[in-house]
Structure formats: C-alpha cells, structure tokens
Amino acid sequence: MYLPNHFAEPRIDLLHRLISEQPLGALVVSTADGLEANHLPFELDAEPAPLGTLRGHVARANPVWHQFSRGIEALVIFQGPQAYISPSWYPSKRISGEVVPTYNYLAVHGYGRLAIIHDRAWLGSLVTRLTERFESGRREPWRVSDAPGPFIEKQLAAIVGIEIQLTKLLGKWKVSQNRPSPDRAGVVAGLSDQNDADSSAIASWVKRKLES
Numbered sequence: 384m385y386l387p388n389h390f391a392e393p394r395i396d397l398l399h400r401l402i403s404e405q406p407l408g409a410l411v412v413s414t415a416d417g418l419e420a421n422h423l424p425f426e427l428d429a430e431p432a433p434l435g436t437l438r439g440h441v442a443r444a445n446p447v448w449h450q451f452s453r454g455i456e457a458l459v460i461f462q463g464p465q466a467y468i469s470p471s472w473y474p475s476k477r478i479s480g481e482v483v484p485t486y487n488y489l490a491v492h493g494y495g496r497l498a499i500i501h502d503r504a505w506l507g508s509l510v511t512r513l514t515e516r517f518e519s520g521r522r523e524p525w526r527v528s529d530a531p532g533p534f535i536e537k538q539l540a541a542i543v544g545i546e547i548q549l550t551k552l553l554g555k556w557k558v559s560q561n562r563p564s565p566d567r568a569g570v571v572a573g574l575s576d577q578n579d580a581d582s583s584a585i586a587s588w589v590k591r592k593l594e595s
Contacts, residue, residue, distance in 0.1 A: 384553055401554070409459065416450075424439060425437045434550070436546060437493060438544070453496075460490065464585050466486070466586075468484060470485075473569050474569055487559060493547065495550045496548065
C-alpha cells in the first residue's frame with residue numbers, strides 16, 4: 384500500500400478499532416495459480432501485544448485453506464468509511480483553480496502467517512463468539528444453542544478455522560491532511576451536506592485533523 388507519511392496512522396488502538404467496527408476483511412493469499420481473495424468476518428484478539436491475532440473460518444469446500452503458499456504471508460484488508468471529495472468544496476479553487484477531485488478513506492492492512500485449524504472445540508468456540516457479537520443488541524438474539532446439536536456438529540464439520548498472528552499492521556487515514564486548513568474546512572462543510580453515514584464519518588475525521 385502506498386503510504387505517504389502524512390496519511391499514515393500508526394496508532395494500534397485506532398487500527399484495532401477500525402477492524403472491530405468493520406470486521407469484514409478481504410483475505411489475500413498467494414497460491415500456485417496466483418493471488419486469491421476471500422471476504423470473511425474476522426474476530427480480533429488484542430493478544431499477543433502489540434498487534435494481536437485475527438481469527439475466522441472458511442468453508443471446507445473452499446480450496447484456499449490447502450492451496451495457499453505457506454512460505455508467503457497472508458494479507459487481510461479492512462475498509463473503513465470512504466467518500467468522494469469534490470474540488471468545488473475547496474476555497475483555493477476560487478483563487479487558483481488548480482484543484483482536482485480525490486477520494487478520502489480509512490483502511491487497515493494486516494499481515495501474518497496463515498494457520499489452519501480443524502479442532503472442533505476451537506471452531507465451536509469461535510462461531511459462538513462471532514454469533515454472540517453480531518446478535519448482541521437484537522430484541523431476540525439467535526444463539527448457537529437454538530439449533531439442534533447434531534445440526535450444529537454437521538455445520539462445524541463443513542468449516543475450517545484460520546488464524547493469523549499479526550506481524551505487521553498498516554493504517555492509512557486519507558482525510559485531507561495534504562490540503563490547507565481552509566480547504567479542509569470546505570471538505571467538512573461539503574461532506575456534512577451529503578446526508579450519509581460514510582460522509583459524516585469522514586467529515587468527523589477531517590475535522591479532527593483540522594483541529595489538531
């Protein structure tokens with residue numbers, strides 16, 4: 384990932400927060416046939432510090448778990464909020480006209496060796512934790528125990544666990560840091576008029592940078 388210093392976000396707590404808030408990651412591995420990407424929800428464990436561990440599962444029918452190149456680290460990409468930035472929002476447009484559109488976004492790239500896990504108890508514990516996490520807050524949360532035991536065992540037999548102890552974690556917070564303060568203020572105002580969650584989130588990050 385191209386990472387200019389002014390867009391780099393090194394704070395692990397913020398990178399972990401994005402992963403926790405946006406747990407669907409794109410798992411990218413190298414295989415004999417080239418790169419392979421799969422989109423999976425991940426659980427983040429903060430241990431071992433400082434980077435932590437990612438855990439998830441794939442269908443046993445998915446060949447990725449036995450075709451990936453074990454000598455090459457896997458990459459998991461997490462995408463946060465994103466928004467188009469119009470040059471018409473920059474006050475500098477009226478001064479020089481030398482402005483162009485861009486795109487603001489938050490992203491985290493995690494690297495590490497991919498480990499494959501078949502242990503049924505490990506898998507049962509993982510899917511229970513993931514279910515409880517995503518069902519929490521619902522009026523009538525579904526629980527793994529709501530389904531018949533033999534059915535759950537059959538489902539667990541059809542998946543394979545994956546675990547990645549992170550060796551590198553890169554964060555890119557592209558939130559108009561390269562623009563002068565008046566232009567950043569214009570971006571905040573422009574995004575605030577868009578009335579969507581991603582634009583509001585990006586506006587909040589641009590404002591934080593403006594005030595820092």
